[in-house]
Amino acid sequence: MAEALALIDANNFYASCEQALDPALLGKPVVVLSNNDGCVVSRSSEARQLGIGMGKPYFQIAEQLERHGVVVRSSNYALYGDMSQRLMSSLEPFVSELEVYSIDEAFVRLPRTGHGDLSDWASELRSRIRHNLGLPIAIGLASSKVLAKLANHTAKGDHRHAGVFDLTRYSNHDPWLERTPVEEVWGVGRRLSRWCHMRGIRNALQLRDMASGELKAKAGVVGLRLQLELQGVSCLPLDDSPSAKQETCVSRSFSRAVCSEQELREAVASYVSRAAEKLRRQRQRAGRLTVFARTSPFSAGFYSQAASSTLTLASNDTAVLLQAALRLVPRIYRPHKRFAKAGVLLQELQPENQLQWHLLSQLSSEDLQRREALMQSIDRLNHRYGRGTVQWAACGLQPAWMMRREQLSHAATTRLSDLPLVWAKG
Amino acid sequence: MNWPAESRPCPLRAPRLPLPLPLASDTVAAGFPSPADDYIDVGIDLNEVLIRHPSSTFFLRVSGDSMTGAGIHHGDLLVVDRSLEARPGQIVVAVLDGAFTLKQLVRHQGRLRLEAANSAYPALELHQCGDVQIWGVAIHVIHPLGRHG
Numbered sequence: 001m002a003e004a005l006a007l008i009d010a011n012n013f014y015a016s017c018e019q020a021l022d023p024a025l026l027g028k029p030v031v032v033l034s035n036n037d038g039c040v041v042s043r044s045s046e047a048r049q050l051g052i053g054m055g056k057p058y059f060q061i062a063e064q065l066e067r068h069g070v071v072v073r074s075s076n077y078a079l080y081g082d083m084s085q086r087l088m089s090s091l092e093p094f095v096s097e098l099e100v101y102s103i104d105e106a107f108v109r110l111p112r113t114g115h116g117d118l119s120d121w122a123s124e125l126r127s128r129i130r131h132n133l134g135l136p137i138a139i140g141l142a143s144s145k146v147l148a149k150l151a152n153h154t155a156k157g158d159h160r161h162a163g164v165f166d167l168t169r170y171s172n173h174d175p176w177l178e179r180t181p182v183e184e185v186w187g188v189g190r191r192l193s194r195w196c197h198m199r200g201i202r203n204a205l206q207l208r209d210m211a212s213g214e215l216k217a218k219a220g221v222v223g224l225r226l227q228l229e230l231q232g233v234s235c236l237p238l239d240d241s242p243s244a245k246q247e248t249c250v251s252r253s254f255s256r257a258v259c260s261e262q263e264l265r266e267a268v269a270s271y272v273s274r275a276a277e278k279l280r281r282q283r284q285r286a287g288r289l290t291v292f293a294r295t296s297p298f299s300a301g302f303y304s305q306a307a308s309s310t311l312t313l314a315s316n317d318t319a320v321l322l323q324a325a326l327r328l329v330p331r332i333y334r335p336h337k338r339f340a341k342a343g344v345l346l347q348e349l350q351p352e353n354q355l356q357w358h359l360l361s362q363l364s365s366e367d368l369q370r371r372e373a374l375m376q377s378i379d380r381l382n383h384r385y386g387r388g389t390v391q392w393a394a395c396g397l398q399p400a401w402m403m404r405r406e407q408l409s410h411a412a413t414t415r416l417s418d419l420p421l422v423w424a425k426g
Numbered sequence: 427m428n429w430p431a432e433s434r435p436c437p438l439r440a441p442r443l444p445l446p447l448p449l450a451s452d453t454v455a456a457g458f459p460s461p462a463d464d465y466i467d468v469g470i471d472l473n474e475v476l477i478r479h480p481s482s483t484f485f486l487r488v489s490g491d492s493m494t495g496a497g498i499h500h501g502d503l504l505v506v507d508r509s510l511e512a513r514p515g516q517i518v519v520a521v522l523d524g525a526f527t528l529k530q531l532v533r534h535q536g537r538l539r540l541e542a543a544n545s546a547y548p549a550l551e552l553h554q555c556g557d558v559q560i561w562g563v564a565i566h567v568i569h570p571l572g573r574h575g
Contacts, residue, residue, distance in 0.1 A: 021484075023561070024524040086481040132482035132509040134561075413484060422504060422519050422526040425490035426547055 004118055004141055004168055005234065007152040008091060008125075009105035011136045011163075014042035017083045018073050020134030021412040021420060029070040033058050036253050037074055037404045045136075074405035082413045086133055094125055099238045105152075107145055107238055122164040142167040145236045146229035149186040150177075150204065177205035177230070187226050192219055204230060248282070250275040251292075251343020255404040258339040264293060265329050266396035271344040272325045273392055276318040277382070279346060280375060285314035287348030289321060291328045296340040307331040314350055317371050318378075321346070322394055386415065476566050482509035484562065486519065486526060493517070493528050495543030503568040504528070510563040514538065517564040522550075526561060 010016055014032040019025045029047035031040045039057045050068050052061065058072075065072055084103045092098055095108035110118065122139040129137050140152030147167055154176070155165035167173065183193040185204050195218055201207055207215075208230035215223040225235045250271040258264055268291050279286060287310065294304035307328040315321060325344060378390045410418035477483045488502040496517055498504070504519075512518045514533040519526050520540055529540035529550070540550040540558070552558060 023521040023526050026521060026524070026559070089481045128509075132479075134508070416485075419485050419487040419503075420526060421489045422486040422528045423490050424488055424493040424498065424500070424528045424542070426492060426527065426542065 003234070004110045004143060005145055005148045005238070006095075006108050006110060006122065006139050006141045007101075007105060007145070007148040008108060008137055008139050009152060009156075010087060011138055011156060012042050012044055012048075013084075013104035013135075014075065014080055015044040015047070015073075016135050017080050018071075018076070018409055019044060020083065021079065022409065025071055029068060030073065031065065031070055032073045032075055033407070035075060036255055037406055038253075041075070072407050074408040076409050076411070078411040078414050079409065083133065083135065086413075087129065087135060087137075090129055090132060091125070094121075097238045107148065109238055110141075118168060119164055119166045122166065123162070126163050136163065138163045140165050140167070143232045144229040144234040145238075146186050146226060147173075147232060150180055150184070153180075153184065173232070174205055177208060178203050180204040182207050185226070185230070187222070192223075246347070246349055248275055248278050248284075248286070248346045248349065249343060250278070251341060253341045254339065255402060257296075258342075259337070261329065261333045261335075263396075264333055264339060264342060265326060265394065267342050268293075268325055268329055268344060269322055269392060269394035269396070270402075271342065272321050273318050273395055275344050275346050276316055276321050276375075277379060279316040279349070280379060282349075283352040284349040285316045285352055286321065286346035287311055287314040287350065288346075289324050289328075290345040290347065291325050291332060291342070292345070293332050293339050293342035295337050299338070301337075303334060303337050305332040305334070308347075310348075314348070316352070317375060318392060319371075322392060326394065384416075386417070476505050476568075477507075478565075479507055479509045483507050483565075488528065488567075490528075492542035492544045492547050493530075496530060497569070498528065498543070498564075498567045499569055504564050505566040505568070506562040507565050508562040510565070512560045512563050519561045519564060521559040521561050522555075528564065531560070 015030045018030055018032065019028075025044075027046065028044070029050055029052070030044040031047050031052060032042040033039065034041045037058055039055050040052065040061070041055070043052050043054065047070055050070065052065065052068075052070065062072075080103060087104070088098065088100050088106060091106060091108060094111070096111045097109040099107040101107055110121070118141050122141060126137055126139060129135055138152055138156040140148050140150065140155050141164075142148040142151045151165045151167045155161050155163055158165075167176070170176070180203055182188055182196045182201055182203055183190075185207060188196070188207070196202070196207060199210075199214075201210055208227060210227075212224055212227055215227060219226070228235050252267075252271065254267065258267060272289075272291075288308060289311065290306055290308040292304070292306035295302055309324050309328060311320070311324060381390045382388065410420070412418055412420050473480070484506050486504045486506055488498055488500060488504055491500055493499075498517070506519050510516075512531050514531050516531055518529060518531050518540070520529055521527070527540075530543055532539055532541045532549070534549070538552045540552065541547075542549075550558070
């Protein structure tokens with residue numbers, strides 16, 4: 001038998017994290033809202049059973065949620081990020097290779113266990129994660145990544161499989177592939193799927209068996225790999241060494257339209273300060289910075305603008321990045337535009353320890369060290385007492401445009417002041 | 427930039443910088459090398475002392491006095507490992523009526539029950555309450571000794 005791969009992911013990850021750290025939510029219907037409390041992005045299984053739709057705008061279903069006693073939460077990225085790391089490091093000892101694919105999914109290569117049954121291995125891993133983290137996961141086993149992704153879909157979609165679907169147990173995949181719509185195949189985008197449908201190719205089986213020359217003409221070598229993967233031939237490698245990030249982006253939608261230049265400056269300043277903090281955590285400096293803003297694409301007179309500048313000396317100093325970013329704001333601002341979103345992109349990232357000295361730099365190395373110490377102290381204060389404890393005045397105080405997160409739960413696993421309470425009262 | 431609803435103003439004290447404490451350093455560039463340099467250690471990290479399974483270990487804050495008999499006081503920091511199987515004699519975090527509750531798991535006349543470490547509170551027989559879940563096993567308690575610092 002070929003080597004086995006698996007796609008492991010958490011069910012309803014955000015809602016499951018909320019339930020894992022708040023005992024009042026166990027067994028209760030829970031939904032998590034997107035940024036700005038816009039729409040439903042995660043539903044606990046209890047909420048699914050009530051028929052709460054995915055992606056539904058919150059204001060449309062607020063009443064329905066209340067009637068059913070559904071608990072509503074804003075996205076709590078501090079909690080989800082921490083639980084994601086816990087999930088990945090819990091999986092790690094049980095697999096021989098692991099590629100973190102997204103916040104809640106990982107491709108893994110199975111350890112060579114000889115004759116052990118893969119389904120048993122998977123069921124045991126599943127109950128262990130459930131026990132140790134309180135998170136439900138699904139596991140799809142197959143001989144290639146594309147098939148593992150589809151197997152995971154089956155594991156989750158059909159409750160008879162109890163969260164584990166092992167395709168390697170079946171010698172004939174045809175009936176299963178035939179039931180899979182072509183657009184559900186990983187790697188088939190909207191364009192390729194439209195092209196397939198035009199040719200009468202509606203399911204994964206037809207895609208696997210179509211003339212490869214035709215597919216190659218359309219989708220190139222990517223298409224051929226897809227076809228091989230569907231045949232069970234593994235040709236997409238596991239990427240277990242995520243290369244250092246090349247870019248860091250912070251952008252948010254506003255809670256209401258921003259019209260004044262002052263408010264846009266405050267927003268950009270906040271995002272720069274957040275991005276600089278990220279950069280320092282990644283031990284990187286940025287050589288280039290782009291700010292951008294746009295109005296709502298759904299309203300008339302759509303406007304979108306970006307402006308960039310290159311830094312004399314690559315930096316992760318908030319003050320330096322702020323100065324560069326705020327100089328760009330007048331170039332993206334237009335009066336009478338109702339801005340819905342803005343952001344900052346830090347580019348040309350390089351490791352902190354590889355500083356290219358610049359002849360024109362006016363800073364002595366002593367100055368630089370002092371600045372670094374200041375940044376470290378600020379990061380520590382903000383980590384310890386909560387984000388925004390020490391802030392640049394340019395970011396504004398209590399800004400009105402700030403993202404709405406009215407139902408935010410606590411940073412229960414990452415902040416001392418937010419720890420859950422355990423009662424010793426009875 | 428995010429002001430979480432729960433971030434009440436709190437007194438700002440000088441930040442206590444995180445461990446580890448370096449025992450020796452190699453910044454001396456001139457002169458004779460320090461005889462201690464061969465013995466440099468990375469310092470003591472309390473995480474290593476308190477946490478065996480980092481990914482399944484959580485911190486909780488104790489509220490109430492029903493466990494003082496076990497040395498766990500109101501306001502203490504509790505280190506809980508969810509990967510351990512609860513055994514009789516251990517202090518456990520149970521989920522009772524939608525809240526975390528701290529108890530000792532005890533075998534009494536062949537049956538498991540949850541007891542407070544304070545005789546004022548009655549024991550809970552596990553077989554009598556259907557939906558009790560053991561959430562994790564408490565492995566350490568961090569208790570400040572009076573006012574200091």
